[in-house]
Amino acid sequence: MPSSTTRRNDVRQTVNVERNGTYETTDAPALLIVGHGSRDPRGVREFHDLVGLVRRRNPSLKVEGGFIELSRPPISECVDRLAEDGTLNVAAVPLMLLTAGHAKDDIPATLVREKMGHPKMSFGYGRALGIRPELLELMEERISAVVPEAEKDETAVLIIGRGSSDPDANSDLSKIARLFYEGRPYP
Incomplete structure (x- = not known):
């Protein structure tokens, strides 16, 4: 049985994790901000406020914000909207302090499922905030x-x-x- 590190690397290769990719203006990636989700509506509102702020500060950038669990919209709805809008490249970034199970496994696995549903789309994956x-x-x-x-x-x-x-x-x-x-x- 492959180790969790091997499985994680396989998932990252499947979703085409690119850290230093360059893009033409016409195929620049959309930004998908991924949050954990919360039962507390204040946390959900803060997340949506941040996504809105990123949109306002970057009017030429397509920006979506979705959650892994507990809150709406889920990542799948965000990817569907981007696909409907003709987006081919998506840069997904986990809005999480540290890299644990969700950032290492759950989000990449979700992106693999989205890639299967949208085979023409390419997904890059960023890092959690980390020690900064x-x-x-x-x-x-x-x-x-x-x-x-x-x-x-x-x-x-x-x-x-x-x-x-x-x-x-x-x-x-x-x-x-x-x-x-x-x-x-x-x-």
């Missing part, structure tokens, strides 16, 4: 907005990750906590 200095800076900004400078050396910051049994995601969360701790006044 900008996210660490944003964490600092948010904390600074509520914790006065004089109290920072007495304030503990608890960084919590939810829901992953994936060792890579758990390792990345530990790295984020360590990078945030280093060079900051929190105990």
